[in-house]
Amino acid sequence: MIFYHLGRYILLLKASFKKPENFKVYWSEIMREMVSIGIGSLGIVCIISVFIGAVSTVQTAFQLVSNLIPRSIIGGITRDSAILE
Numbered sequence: 001m002i003f004y005h006l007g008r009y010i011l012l013l014k015a016s017f018k019k020p021e022n023f024k025v026y027w028s029e030i031m032r033e034m035v036s037i038g039i040g041s042l043g044i045v046c047i048i049s050v051f052i053g054a055v056s057t058v059q060t061a062f063q064l065v066s067n068l069i070p071r072s073i074i075g076g077i078t079r080d081s082a083i084l085e
Helices: 002-017 023-040 042-063 071-084
Strands: none
Touching: 023 042, 042 071
């Protein structure tokens, strides 16, 4: 019984790495899925990035409590640290 399942697994691997018969169909389907996934996730990415920026700004402001650093600089510091990461 184990050889039966092992053989089926090997045949599955062989079929998955085999060259597709009609590459144009697969290529257009891959491109369609990439666009769908990329555009579909922009909303959640924007929401998450806003919250990450807000948390970074609050933490930076909390750490830089000093009269030497004006509060108007904190946004620039947060922007630079986000770009560097």
